[in-house]
Amino acid sequence: MNISNIYRNRLLNDISEGDVGNKLKIAGWVENIRDHGGVSFIDLRDMHGVMQVVMRDTSLLEGISKEDCISVEGVIELRDQETYNPKIPTGTIEMEAHSVNLLGKVYKQLPFEVMTSKETREDLRLKYRYLDLRNKKVKDNIIFRSEVISFLRQKMTDMGFLEIQTPILCASSPEGARDYIVPSRKYKGKFYALPQAPQQYKQLLMVSGFDRYFQIAPCFRDEDARADRSPGEFYQLDFEMSFATQEDVFRAGEEVLTDTFKKFAPEGYSVTEAPYPVISYKQSMLEFGTDKPDLRxxxxxxxxxxxxxxxxxxxxxxxxxxxxxxxxxxxxxxxxxxxxxxxxxxxxxxxxxxxxxxxxxxxxxxxxxxxxxxxxxxxxxxxxxxxxxxxxxxxxxxxxxxxxxxxxxxxxxxxxxEKNSYRFCFVNDFPMYEYDTEEKKINFTHNPFSMPQGGLEALNSKDALDILAYQYDIVCNGVELSSGAVRNHNLDVMVRAFEIAGYTEEDLQVKFGALYQAFQFGAPPHAGMAPGVDRMIMLLRNEENIREVIPFPMNGNAQDLMCGAPAEISEKQLREVHIKIR
Structure with missing residues (x-):
């Protein structure tokens, strides 16, 4: 990378034995200090690597402490052979410092050692996440995340999908989890919601005539944390296809996931080749006792x-x-x-x-x-x-x-x-409805926008609890990576499907007005799915907790310990959005 300014003219990973004798300027954080009496050493770390800096003029070390941000100018030289460090790329060279410029001072005791931050209790790591992210293992997870997302974008584009961003402020709709709601200043007593998924918008894009859509979509759900689920927000590779069957979506999902896992899997790992096994929900519950079977x-x-x-x-x-x-x-x-x-x-x-x-x-x-x-x-x-x-x-x-x-x-x-493997399968043929024992009524099992198998005839003639939906999940190593469905694009079928779950046609017009209207103007058959990006990266990095692959995660209680969210707001802010705390 070409860089040159008053702070540095080279990145640490770009310096090699070919630079011996050159005068360079580097910048980063002080990872370690060793004073050998008469000569001192520091390990300087930037985002890309680590370099040993030797200070034969020990006065240069005055006022410098661990994790200070500094710029150093000096000459690259070979290390003595007995001091080589094979653990780092720059292990055969070092810089002899001629001058040091203190750029950012550490003013108080560090809450934990950066190099061993993963061994620190989680609440402390999350409160000082910016320090935790300096740890190489933690930082590498985030760099890896960026590389995976970049690959996913390129892969989807190569497959003919168009990246389109859908709104973040939208209408509240029942999708299975609690909404995060946002009060409106302009419209007293009315609220926006943050999208649980871009469900309605991506279906509306299909009605608009866009054949293949995708985005790395942020989703917001007010639900409790688990090891494989981050509270509050998460990202998914959301995609939808017009004039597509369930099998078309399977082929697209297999292509992007197989290629992604083959490219980024740890060395020596095997990945399921397409086509993936397809297991019905009924068979999965019988043979594996779960709808998330681990085929290893x-x-x-x-x-x-x-x-x-x-x-x-x-x-x-x-x-x-x-x-x-x-x-x-x-x-x-x-x-x-x-x-x-x-x-x-x-x-x-x-x-x-x-x-x-x-x-x-x-x-x-x-x-x-x-x-x-x-x-x-x-x-x-x-x-x-x-x-x-x-x-x-x-x-x-x-x-x-x-x-x-x-x-x-x-x-x-x-x-x-089985060790060192990623074993994928589809689970399909989920029940369309289930009986809610608390509400004592029939509800949708999963996505209410799914097409029932058998269409209108099945809705009119079969017991609701016997109706299957064109719904499917992708499961990898016992983790649900994605859910998806063939969508219900027929207005008559949609009205009847929601009627069985207790919604009137008027409810549909109010709660799903855009879809209700759009399906009256020539909606194409369409289908899609949305593999979870965070879960993909968690699996590929062999992390047991999803928070390890998210730059700034909330804790298990949905709190941002670093910035203090959720937090109280002022009376003026509450008045502006017409809210009074009871």
Missing amino acids: NPLRIVDVTEFFQGCTFKPFHAKTVRAIKVHAEMSKGFHEKLLQFATSIGMGGLGYLEVNEDMTYKGPIDKFIPDNMKKDIAEIAGLEPGDTIFFIADKEERAAVLAGQIRTELGLRLDIC
């Missing part, structure tokens, strides 16, 4: 409910029973530890059978299985000598979830999950 885990869940209705084991009667077969060496006490885990997640127990060499069984449930049925369980579960099969029984929905947790725990405890 080879274990699968089987349904043995019907089998156990013919047995004499009363705890399994009138319950859904799921089983997981494992072929692995189990250490002494393994069953007891797994039982402890099972009880910790709310299970009453964890039955199991071990398969002997002669295909007989041993275990606490064996005596409850009639001899003439023992061959049946072997066929249902595909049992072989040396296998162990675990049983989970509960109400259907809970049995699925518990079996999924046991499957995950077995994968971890037995260390049988």
